[in-house]
Amino acid sequence: MRLSNETEGTIMSRIKAALILSAVLLGGMASAPALAWHHGRVHFGVVIGAPFYPWYYPPYPYYYYPPAVPAAPPTYIEQGGAQAAPSQSSSYWYYCAESKTYYPYVKECPGGWQRVTPQPAPGG
Numbered sequence: 001m002r003l004s005n006e007t008e009g010t011i012m013s014r015i016k017a018a019l020i021l022s023a024v025l026l027g028g029m030a031s032a033p034a035l036a037w038h039h040g041r042v043h044f045g046v047v048i049g050a051p052f053y054p055w056y057y058p059p060y061p062y063y064y065y066p067p068a069v070p071a072a073p074p075t076y077i078e079q080g081g082a083q084a085a086p087s088q089s090s091s092y093w094y095y096c097a098e099s100k101t102y103y104p105y106v107k108e109c110p111g112g113w114q115r116v117t118p119q120p121a122p123g124g
Contacts (some may be wrong), residue, residue, distance in 0.1 A: 093118050 003011070092103050095116045096109035103113070
């Protein structure tokens with residue numbers, strides 16, 4: 001028995017509607033546990049282009065670091081050996097007759113300093 005084109009089109013559209021309805025109901029049942037985490041809130045929207053996810057952060061830009069340049073080696077300037085120049089203080093001792101002491105032990109001598117040739121200590 002052959003159905004008319006109108007009847008055949010109506011049956012096909014009803015089958016499509018039933019399949020779509022069952023797919024929506026099956027998807028809703030599958031997402032019910034996920035909806036429980038969000039306290040039953042459902043969001044619908046239209047997205048044109050890439051979806052926006054609030055937890056997504058764009059990648060950090062890559063910074064090009066300047067090339068490493070080795071530091072110049074330190075420059076050492078060799079100086080001549082440090083030689084003590086002969087001075088009056090190393091050739092002579094200074095004696096204060098009033099206090100009967102030598103120079104670094106007394107800083108001032110009211111009567112004036114006497115220049116004395118250094119003498120080795122007795123027994124030494």
